[in-house]
Amino acid sequence: MKLLLFIVFTFVILQCQGKPLDHSSNGYQRTMEDIKKEIAGYSEIAKEIINLAVHGKAQNRSYERLGDFVDTIGPRLSGSRNLELAIQYMYKALKEDGLENVHLEPAKIPHWERGEEWAKMVEPRNHSIAILGLGGSIATPPEDITAEVLVVTSFDELRRKSQDAHGKIVVFNQPYTNYKETVKYRTRGAVEAAKLGAKASLIKSITQFSINSPHTGAQSYEPGVPKIPTACISVEDAELMARMSSRGTRIVVTLRMGAKTYPDADSFNTVAEIIGSKYPEQVVLISGHLDSWDVGQGAMDDGGGVFISWEALSLIKELGLRPKRTLRLVLWTAEEQGGIGAEQYYQQHEANISNVDLVMESDDGTFMPTGLAFTGSAKARNIMKEIMKLLKPINITNVFENGGGRDIENWIENGIPGASLSNDISKYFWFHHSQGDTLTVQDPVEMNLCAAIWTVVSYVVADLEEKLPV
Numbered sequence: 001m002k003l004l005l006f007i008v009f010t011f012v013i014l015q016c017q018g019k020p021l022d023h024s025s026n027g028y029q030r031t032m033e034d035i036k037k038e039i040a041g042y043s044e045i046a047k048e049i050i051n052l053a054v055h056g057k058a059q060n061r062s063y064e065r066l067g068d069f070v071d072t073i074g075p076r077l078s079g080s081r082n083l084e085l086a087i088q089y090m091y092k093a094l095k096e097d098g099l100e101n102v103h104l105e106p107a108k109i110p111h112w113e114r115g116e117e118w119a120k121m122v123e124p125r126n127h128s129i130a131i132l133g134l135g136g137s138i139a140t141p142p143e144d145i146t147a148e149v150l151v152v153t154s155f156d157e158l159r160r161k162s163q164d165a166h167g168k169i170v171v172f173n174q175p176y177t178n179y180k181e182t183v184k185y186r187t188r189g190a191v192e193a194a195k196l197g198a199k200a201s202l203i204k205s206i207t208q209f210s211i212n213s214p215h216t217g218a219q220s221y222e223p224g225v226p227k228i229p230t231a232c233i234s235v236e237d238a239e240l241m242a243r244m245s246s247r248g249t250r251i252v253v254t255l256r257m258g259a260k261t262y263p264d265a266d267s268f269n270t271v272a273e274i275i276g277s278k279y280p281e282q283v284v285l286i287s288g289h290l291d292s293w294d295v296g297q298g299a300m301d302d303g304g305g306v307f308i309s310w311e312a313l314s315l316i317k318e319l320g321l322r323p324k325r326t327l328r329l330v331l332w333t334a335e336e337q338g339g340i341g342a343e344q345y346y347q348q349h350e351a352n353i354s355n356v357d358l359v360m361e362s363d364d365g366t367f368m369p370t371g372l373a374f375t376g377s378a379k380a381r382n383i384m385k386e387i388m389k390l391l392k393p394i395n396i397t398n399v400f401e402n403g404g405g406r407d408i409e410n411w412i413e414n415g416i417p418g419a420s421l422s423n424d425i426s427k428y429f430w431f432h433h434s435q436g437d438t439l440t441v442q443d444p445v446e447m448n449l450c451a452a453i454w455t456v457v458s459y460v461v462a463d464l465e466e467k468l469p470v
């Protein structure tokens with residue numbers, strides 16, 4: 001009996017060491033050498049993708065498509081008619097492109113409109129102040145708000161001057177360090193000012209460069225803290241008021257904001273696929289967000305991300321390729337209001353999380369690409385590094401840390417590998433959420449390169465014998 005058990009046991013061990021791979025399980029048995037060889041085998045396909053996207057007949061296509069889209073639709077605020085039209089436009093375009101399983105998945109999204117808004121300095125002199133109300137802001141009362149200004153450069157300074165804030169319009173003139181740090185003033189400025197009894201808050205736009213442009217964005221009120229009207233002003237006007245105030249000059253500003261919040265609206269995440277040949281239930285998700293703020297054209301944020309993601313499926317289809325796993329394009333709705341569409345998508349699909357191989361989002365610009373940002377296990381990172389070597393023909397092979405995006409963070413936090421496109425963002429915040437975000441800031445040649453990287457990565461991951469190890 002013991003001998004029989006021994007024989008059976010040994011047989012099982014030998015089986016496991018041999019080649020009987022169960023691809024559908026999470027069992028991860030091949031060596032890195034095997035995987036390196038498998039990935040190197042994609043070098044011809046990678047060259048074909050690059051040639052078609054960068055040099056061939058698909059050259060400039062993602063840019064041309066983006067241009068038609070943003071010129072036709074314009075900006076696409078959550079809850080707006082334009083966003084509905086944008087979803088219809090994309091649904092039709094994806095169908096006409098011959099993609100599979102094109103469909104819309106419902107989501108409830110915020111509906112806020114800025115209405116008429118303006119601000120003017122009335123003391124010490126008349127001066128018109130360019131503003132953009134922040135998402136979700138309340139309106140000013142019918143008599144407008146006219147109040148003295150208190151300028152601060154930080155939340156600490158605001159606390160030190162807490163006695164002075166009551167009844168004032170607080171102007172935040174914080175220095176720009178980086179977006180992540182500085183954006184706190186936009187998202188929390190109203191709440192911090194309201195806690196001290198301020199009537200409104202005006203926040204220096206979150207950008208390192210300005211030609212008197214206000215930049216909008218999300219902000220949030222806090223339960224138990226009075227809601228006050230809040231808007232961004234230009235770097236120039238924030239600094240003007242800071243200089244006047246440091247000279248001891250009294251500044252008075254009149255603010256009018258006609259913003260309105262309506263009941264949540266019906267919207268959709270837009271989906272299209274290339275269905276996998278061997279493991280159709282397993283998914284590589286590639287994405288960008290279709291909504292934008294209500295200024296400019298949303299060509300950069302996030303038109304670029306949407307159109308290189310669509311381009312990936314177009315290129316793969318055009319080359320007659322079909323990966324083993326399903327490549328799923330998702331165009332998120334209401335990202336700007338806090339990843340609202342993506343949150344609902346996650347709730348609706350998390351039951352299938354074990355079938356998700358990789359989540360990708362491009363939402364940090366599609367300028368000159370510098371590589372891929374990736375979050376995942378060390379083993380998965382090594383695989384991504386091998387895949388990025390396939391981009392040698394365009395000399396963009398780096399794999400950086402911290403891949404992600406607002407719309408894919410739920411998946412990543414729950415252990416799914418995540419990737420985003422790294423690119424030259426030195427000018428990104430110049431245009432971000434402003435009237436300056438138009439097709440003019442996009443470059444067709446840079447978008448070709450972005451699309452090539454996005455396509456090679458998504459195709460190869462979707463076609464490898466095994467899912468990325470978690």
Ligand SMILES: *[C@@H]1O[C@H](CO)[C@@H](O)[C@H](O)[C@H]1NC(C)=O
Pocket residue numbers: 059060444445
């Ligand atoms: C693509 O755009 C670049 C830059 O504008 C231009 O030089 C090139 O001729 C365009 N290619 C095609 C096929 O239109």
Ligand SMILES: *[C@@H]1O[C@H](CO)[C@@H](O)[C@H](O)[C@H]1NC(C)=O
Pocket residue numbers: 125126
């Ligand atoms: C400022 O504007 C007000 C209202 O339009 C006007 O009455 C006033 O004369 C202006 N002041 C100056 C100095 O122009």
Ligand SMILES: *[C@@H]1O[C@H](CO)[C@@H](O)[C@H](O)[C@H]1NC(C)=O
Pocket residue numbers: 280281282348349350351352
């Ligand atoms: C889960 O995956 C299966 C197999 O692909 C599919 O039929 C089902 O609709 C999926 N369910 C969700 C909630 O995504």
Ligand SMILES: *[C@@H]1O[C@H](CO)[C@@H](O)[C@H](O)[C@H]1NC(C)=O
Pocket residue numbers: 395
């Ligand atoms: C490739 O990129 C590196 C920097 O990433 C640069 O130093 C090098 O000159 C580039 N080579 C070519 C052929 O463009």
Ligand SMILES: [Zn+2]
Pocket residue numbers: 289301302335363
């Ligand atoms: Zn965005």
